[in-house]
Amino acid sequence: MAITDTKFREDDRSLDQTLRPKSWDEYIGQELIKKNLKILIQAAQERGEPIEHLLFYGPPGLGKTTLAHLISRELNAQVKVTSGPAIEKVGDLASILTNLSAGDILFIDEAHRLNKLIEEILYPALESRSLDIIIGKGPSARTIQLELPPFTLIAATTRIALLSSPLRSRFSGGTYRLDFYTEDEIKRIIARSAKILGINIDEGAMSEIAKRSRFTPRVANRLLKRCRDFAQVEKSNSITGDLALKTLDLLEIDPVGL
Ligand SMILES: Nc1ncnc2c1ncn2[C@@H]1O[C@H](COP(=O)(O)OP(=O)(O)OP(=O)(O)O)[C@@H](O)[C@H]1O
Numbered sequence: 001m002a003i004t005d006t007k008f009r010e011d012d013r014s015l016d017q018t019l020r021p022k023s024w025d026e027y028i029g030q031e032l033i034k035k036n037l038k039i040l041i042q043a044a045q046e047r048g049e050p051i052e053h054l055l056f057y058g059p060p061g062l063g064k065t066t067l068a069h070l071i072s073r074e075l076n077a078q079v080k081v082t083s084g085p086a087i088e089k090v091g092d093l094a095s096i097l098t099n100l101s102a103g104d105i106l107f108i109d110e111a112h113r114l115n116k117l118i119e120e121i122l123y124p125a126l127e128s129r130s131l132d133i134i135i136g137k138g139p140s141a142r143t144i145q146l147e148l149p150p151f152t153l154i155a156a157t158t159r160i161a162l163l164s165s166p167l168r169s170r171f172s173g174g175t176y177r178l179d180f181y182t183e184d185e186i187k188r189i190i191a192r193s194a195k196i197l198g199i200n201i202d203e204g205a206m207s208e209i210a211k212r213s214r215f216t217p218r219v220a221n222r223l224l225k226r227c228r229d230f231a232q233v234e235k236s237n238s239i240t241g242d243l244a245l246k247t248l249d250l251l252e253i254d255p256v257g258l
């Protein structure tokens with residue numbers, strides 16, 4: 001399918017950012033996760049502590065990154081974003097950790113791609129907020145221990161099975177699996193996105209797009225944008241069911257979204 005090529009992926013990224021929900025109300029669905037997180041946040045805030053470490057997993061485009069940013073926003077916390085493959089050396093992680101301030105959130109995306117050496121540095125950092133660094137080699141090598149500020153790790157992965165079990169066990173705030181959305185939830189997401197993008201869309205079009213979104217918000221938003229393009233070149237000032245169908249046919253997306 002043509003819409004998975006690089007150009008579209010870049011497009012997606014900026015679209016993701018524009019349409020990213022900024023409050024719990026805007027974050028549609030995943031009710032149980034939201035309920036748990038709200039309790040976790042309130043309890044931690046009442047104690048004046050940072051929230052415990054969290055792990056989000058599930059297929060791409062379901063809202064893991066969005067949740068991490070939403071939580072940071074709720075907490076008024078600064079979020080530092082990195083990813084498994086970006087942390088190549090022990091020194092990379094050491095520099096990230098030592099640059100954190102109290103209450104910061106460290107978001108590590110694609111956590112399944114952290115290498116073992118890095119993971120081992122992370123364990124004590126998560127558990128006892130200490131960073132053990134080995135200086136020198138051979139008999140003269142020594143370990144220095146640095147104390148880290150209180151911080152929260154939020155990790156996300158699409159491949160939970162690839163995460164080592166010692167790492168998995170360190171998410172004391174919980175491990176949350178994001179579920180696919182219902183068609184109705186996807187419709188609500190489309191309605192919200194259309195409003196933000198200033199698009200007129202009718203009920204029928206929302207249904208057609210929702211049906212073919214693979215129950216995934218990112219796909220829904222992407223299809224909505226393609227429909228907008230088509231409406232524009234057709235000089236139509238709104239997206240009707242008929243126009244949506246034509247767009248989806250052009251994209252060769254069948255009724256189940258494949
Ligand atoms: N619950 C939601 N309500 C409304 N919009 C959502 C929701 N979840 C995700 N979205 C939309 O889908 C886009 C993709 O979500 P996000 O980037 O958080 O997915 P992800 O799970 O991090 O994907 P990946 O695994 O590819 O990193 C967001 O920008 C947002 O516009």
Ligand SMILES: [Mg+2]
Pocket residue numbers: 064065066109156
């Ligand atoms: Mg993400």
